[in-house]
Amino acid sequence: MPSSPAVARLNRVRWATTLLFAATTALCLLVLAVLASRTDARSRTNDLDNGVSRRADGLARTVYYDAGVLHLDALAEDELALSAERLAVIQASVPGRPQIRQAPTARAALPDQAGMDEIWQQVEHDQETVLVSLEASGREIHWAAAPVWDGDRIGAAVLVGADPAESQAAHDRLVRRLALGCAALVLAAAAIGHLLSGRAMRPALRGLDQQEQFLAEAAHELRTPLATLRLVVESGSTSLTRAPAALDEALRLVDRLGRLVTGLLARARVEAGTQEIELTPLRLDQLVEQTVEELPDSTGVTVATEPAVVNGDPELLAQAVRNLVENALRHGGGTPVDVSVTPGRITVRDHGPGVPAEDRERVFECRVTGTTSSGTGTGLAIVKWVAELHGGTARLAPAPGGGLLAELLLSADH
Known part of the structure; x- marks a missing residue:
């Protein structure tokens, strides 16, 4: 994947999306945790108050007055009294001044006089x-x-008390578990958000990769004809006798540039999914002959063909043939280049040093990093891409007697 400012921006957006996803999840979980904590605290308080209230009501029914005398004998055997944490019976012998009449609980565990x-x-x-x-x-x-x-x-009044410490401890344990659970969920949400944002950005990253690849391939394809056009124009401008021939050559090169641009745009649109290639029946042998003839340095190239008809895109196939021949001329060390066409096959041979066996697959790949590319350039990568579009493949092999044999194989169904 290309390392560029655009990719860096996308990566920053991905991390920002991850942080936003995690922060939103954390906020939602925080609200839910606070609500759960408050609900639990309120519920425990209500349970505690209801418990002491029911116990006090039950014990108050076992205590009674008879002829102005308060009878407390039943408290000694009542299960509610025996299991109470804090218990006392208070009686107002003086109006407004209650005193403890009976207290199974230690006095220090009961309210002071002001509380009574x-x-x-x-x-x-x-x-x-x-x-x-x-x-x-x-x-x-x-x-x-x-x-x-x-x-x-x-x-009189029956006074029952309960210590909320145990309930509070249970509530504190719940709060700690909620905090740990929320933290784990936030981390999980951040990981999931990072994964999902990465998947969502894959098309954009692929688009950037294709854009960088397209620019590198466009530069590769246009550099040679533009340089040739400059030489032709300079040659015609320095001599009036060469001007007509230079003008004809310049027009031919301009036509070639137009075809190159058309082919590059077609590839970009096909890879972007906005256009499908249109395969039409064509004479493969004639297309190869015409393409080689239009090359500026085709004097060292010989062509041997057999009549062959394929369904293909003429611009893309011509582009692939140009790349194969130009690659052979560039890396063949100035040796002759032989081009042959048989049904479903285009073969280009040079007599140069060849390519080591371990590099014969790698040369069909091109990875752009910044403004440089790895491999032997984008030419052979385009050849393989065109072959695959036509249901075929491209490969390199050692030529008999030395040199390199490059083959473009086309499927019979295309």
Whole structure:
């Protein structure tokens, strides 16, 4: 994949998308975790208050007045009393000043006198079971006080308390688990977001790769004819006698450049999926002869053909033939180049040093990095691409007697 500013920007966008995905997930999970934490805290508090309230109500029904005398004997055997964390019965011998009448729980575990007064005043005011949070033994305790009636007045109250520490510890464990779970989910979401954003950007990265490849191939294809055109124009401009021939040659080169541009654009559009190649019946032997004839340095090229008809794209096939012949001229060391055409096959041979066996597949590949390319250039990569479009392939082999044999094979179905 090309390393370019555009790719770097796409990578930054990918990381930004990952961070945004993770941040959005974290925010949603944070809201859910806060709601869950508050709901759990509220539920535990309600459960605790309901528990002490039911226990106080139940014990208040076992305590009774008879002829103005408070009877507490039933508390000694009542399961609710025996299992209560904190329990006391308070009675107001002096109006508004309750005193502890019976307390199975240690006095230090009960509210102080000010707390008792506050509970008693609230019971007398509401005339029903009340819930109060007061400190005892240095800890915040939830208390429920249920009234005991003496005729038409409240003569005593059963006070039951519960320590929320155990419930709070369970709540704290839940909060820690929520935090750890949310952190794990955020990391998982970030990983998934990074993976998905990478997959989503693959088409864009492939497009950039194709763009870089196209630019490299365009430069490769246009460099030689442009250089030749410059030489022809310079030659015609220095001599009036050469001007007519130079003009004809320049027009021929301009036509060739037009065909090259058309072929390059066709390839770019085919690879981008915006155009399909149109295969038409054509004489492969005539196309090769015409293509070789138009080459500026075709004097060292011999062509031997047999009549052959294929279904193909003439511009793309001509481009592939030009690349094969120009590659042979460039790397053949100035040796003669032989071109032959048989049904479904174009063979180009040079008498140069050849290509090592381990490099014969690599030369058909071209990878662009910045402004440089690896392999032998883009020419043979185009040849292989054209061959595959026509259901065939391209390959290199050592020629008998020395040199290199390049073959363009076309499928009989195309």
